[in-house]
Amino acid sequence: MPAGIAVTGLGLVTPAGIGVAGNWERLLSGRSCATRDEALSGMPVDFSARVPDFDADDVLGGFSSWQHERFVQLGLAASRMAIEDAGWDSGTWDGTRVGIVLGNSLGGAATLEEQYDVLREAGPGRVSPLTITKYMPNMLAGSIAIDCHATGPGLAVGTACASGATAVGMARDLLRSGACDIVLAGASESALTPTVMAGLTKMGALSRHREAPEYAGRPFDAERDGFVAAEGAGVLVLERAEDAQARGAGVRALVQGYGASSDAHHATAPEPEGRGIEQALRLALEDADIAPGDVDHVNAHGTSTPMNDVIEGRMLRRVLGPRPAVTSTKGVTGHALAAAGALEAAYTVLAVQHGTVPPTANLKNQDPEIELDVVSGEPRRTRIDAAVSTSLGFGGHNAALVLTPA
Incomplete structure (x- = not known):
């Protein structure tokens, strides 16, 4: 690695x-x-x-x-x-x-x-x-x-x-x-x-x-x-x-991998199969030399829009399988637009550091089309050796980060 x-x-x-x-x-x-x-x-x-x-x-x-x-x-x-x-x-x-x-x-x-x-x-x-x-x-x-x-x-x-x-x-x-x-x-x-x-x-x-x-x-x-x-x-x-x-500094976590891509599809809608964000995620995993099956936690883009959540959810299941504990912290903070990826990178650092996945706020009845282990209700204590944060933006911009413990 x-x-x-x-x-x-x-x-x-x-x-x-x-x-x-x-x-x-x-x-x-x-x-x-x-x-x-x-x-x-x-x-x-x-x-x-x-x-x-x-x-x-x-x-x-x-x-x-x-x-x-x-x-x-x-x-x-x-x-x-x-x-x-x-x-x-x-x-x-x-x-x-x-x-x-x-x-x-x-x-x-x-x-x-x-x-x-x-x-x-x-x-x-x-x-x-x-x-x-x-x-x-x-x-x-x-x-x-x-x-x-x-x-x-x-x-x-x-x-x-x-x-x-x-x-x-x-x-x-x-x-x-x-x-x-x-x-x-x-x-x-x-x-x-x-x-x-x-x-x-x-x-x-x-x-x-x-x-x-x-x-x-x-x-x-x-x-x-x-x-x-x-x-x-x-x-x-x-x-x-x-x-x-x-210099004897405290290290909260490591940025181990990064991947980026463009959908080249539509001004606002994500590519219907999630191929763009999938490309970014696979590049980040390859960059980090981490197998998809080794990812323990995902802080998803998870906007709460009908289209994004299904497309991203299917992509995460396709690439990472059912294993990772998934959350969307936007349920708590709302969607801070350009700042969202920075907030979620920081929250992923904290999840890795504390071995805890925050719950997805207001998730009462998970969409059956989203076949993921989405954390809700209470925080989940778990060992996190590798975590992912995904971000999508208007214009078809995609980015994925892989973070690991220090």
């Missing part, structure tokens, strides 16, 4: 909480974070999953609420947590050897909507000079590089809902090639705006269970009808395992 890449730090800012401990506790509870959303009042879908009690100026200091769009604020907070968790001091490390690979899809959608209203109502002279820098998706990577003095490669990943997983895979490649010694990898998204939510609603992507938002997201359930839109940020600090060992 090739040497894995060490995960030495995690930072999580999600609807499940601010910090790793709070996130893990909420995941194990199996309680959804979805609630009625005042900002969406009057919309056909008026609920979401937002990060609770997040004050940017309090958490980050300075004038972050004025200077940065929310997706950057969440990412900054997660990156600082991850660096601290890894035992690094960004004020003293060699920034030339530190890379940044962070994903985002929709940028500062709230700023764009707000400033369009200003333009229409007050004219171009009143539009904010920060409009462009607050909107641009790459400002997530740029702002974090500034914040932590990282002058190595800085990359902005945009593979839709696979972005977080793609970022981790690309970061691994930078470390394997020797281009960096440390890479911050992950993603952030905060685009719960009326326009974005209206678009997702018209696409038929969102759940319509308005009567009880906390039960709306139901991955793999026979009565699922769409996902709960969410926001959040997840950042992982990655290093070569030998480097982490040499």
